[in-house]
Amino acid sequence: MGAAKAILLAWNTIWQLHGYLLRVTGLFQEVLSICAFGSFILSYDENLDSRKQFLDFYHKALKAYSYYCLVPCLAKLYGDEIDRTPGLRSFFKEMPLYQRSRAAVLYEDEIDKDIPETIATAFNDIMGPIAHLTWRALGSIFVWLGDYLDGFAAVIYTWAKKRDFNLEVLVNSVIQAYEEKQSKIRIRNIPKDIYLAQRPTLPFDWATLKAHIMTYYAYRAMYDRHRKQRQGGRLPWGVQATITWGDDLVTRKNLETNGRIYFCLLNEKMDEKVGEPLNVEVT
């Protein structure tokens, strides 16, 4: 009975420690879903300015979530995936902390590969596992304690519970808090399992984050296309129009500066081609 009680006590402690992580995962999922759904509805809106404003906020929310997921941790665990996916690569390219962290990961991985066979490596065979275990144990404790004492999940959840809470306040607070401590954030190449032990919700956080980054870029591409179409309501001067009627070429002309094309159709042709569509191809 005593053992069962001890197991349940340990379980409850773990549960409480990770409870905040789960709540914040849910919270960010909600924030990003609102952004995505808002962008979906606004894509039917003629007002491009409001769409732009909303997309900018969506981008900010994504940035806040990646800070919360710990950018160096993303560089270590999902760096390869980010490198091979254009949408994800564009997003993280704009983040200097990610670039630094990724460089550290790649550099240290390369060094590990290049260690030559020497006496040092002979000792390394014996000392390596011991050092590795010590590093893992110490690293786990420090990393975990550091982040837990920072209490970010708890802090974010407390912000969210405040009466004056709104999405913008939450996103801005997270960005501000992380940007203030960016220089102190570790960029060491910490083993994957330590990160995962410290942040067990990470694979699910990452699924949400990457899905919304891809979604954001799809809405962004649509917005850019609509803005270009709006700006170019009139075809640019110098564009060539080829006008054909059935199989006959009527004329090939450049657009005038006023955006119009002038051409003549002969009367006899009109009688001959009556009922056939006039085709205008702009190149």
Place this chain on the structure above:
Amino acid sequence: MAGSTLNVAGSAFKAFEQVNSTVAFYMFIIEEAIQSVSMAIYLSHRDGDLTKVKELAQWNKEELINPLGDFANGVGFLGFPMNYAFDAFADASRRSMDYYLSLEEE
């Protein structure tokens, strides 16, 4: 003694319930991510950007839908009976993405 046993049993049931709801919550998180991408695919299709549609559909299928299906059929059993619902959702989403992938330029 009986009271103590009941307490432990109650706590054990609570622990099971916590695991069950957490696993269901994890599947829900991925399902929401799939929905968001699917909405963007629908709009890109409406907008005539077939390249984007195919790129996103393929990505959605490989990176989110298939992993959700695998999760629901594996660890997801801890979230019983929700694993069946999410597995069915993954299956339906896969078919939907296959449709987008089969589209041809007009």
